[in-house]
């Protein structure tokens with residue numbers, strides 16, 4: 589498994605190193621000690637799955653508010669997504685910067701998302717399934733979000749007219765004094 593830091597401080601891309609033979613391959617996709625050696629948390633509390641019927645579905649941009657901020661590992665077990673992380677940590681050198689990575693069942697990539705960084709994605713294929721592991725539990729009252737299309741972030745999404753939940757379509761604009 590290799591780790592590459594993204595332009596968002598503390599967010600890392602984990603890639604497998606397949607060991608192939610005539611049957612196919614085997615690969616390590618998560619190692620607590622390897623993450624710890626990079627100062628990252630590998631011990632997860634919960635895992636979830638998000639199934640998305642149609643290409644163009646957009647979920648995000650979500651995070652959990654203090655004191656329940658969450659560390660998240662995201663990968664794709666079916667299909668392909670355009671995965672976006674957005675730094676909302678005011679003290680971060682990458683504050684208000686966003687970064688996108690294509691995650692797919694074929695590339696087996698995992699994104700490590702630190703506390704304070706919002707997450708979202710848009711599916712690039714029908715029937716795309718996203719697998720999450722979180723180091724902190726889900727707390728409904730602390731589930732927050734910012735607008736996918738807020739000019740304060742100017743995130744480039746691949747497909748127009750996304751399929752959105754009512755909630756994701758109705759977040760307020762990011763307060764300009766914060767920007």
Ligand SMILES: Cc1cn([C@H]2C[C@H](O)[C@@H](COP(=O)(O)OP(=O)(O)O[C@H]3O[C@H](C)C(=O)[C@H](O)[C@H]3O)O2)c(=O)[nH]c1=O
Nearest residue numbers: 636638647648649650651707708709720726731753755
């Ligand atoms: C996240 C979550 C949701 N739920 C319930 C709440 C709703 O009744 C239902 C759907 O929730 P929501 O519309 O918030 O699901 P998504 O829009 O996929 O939210 C997720 O999408 C973005 C991209 C993420 O990074 C997070 O994993 C998460 O916020 O599942 C739970 O019971 N447990 C949970 O951990």
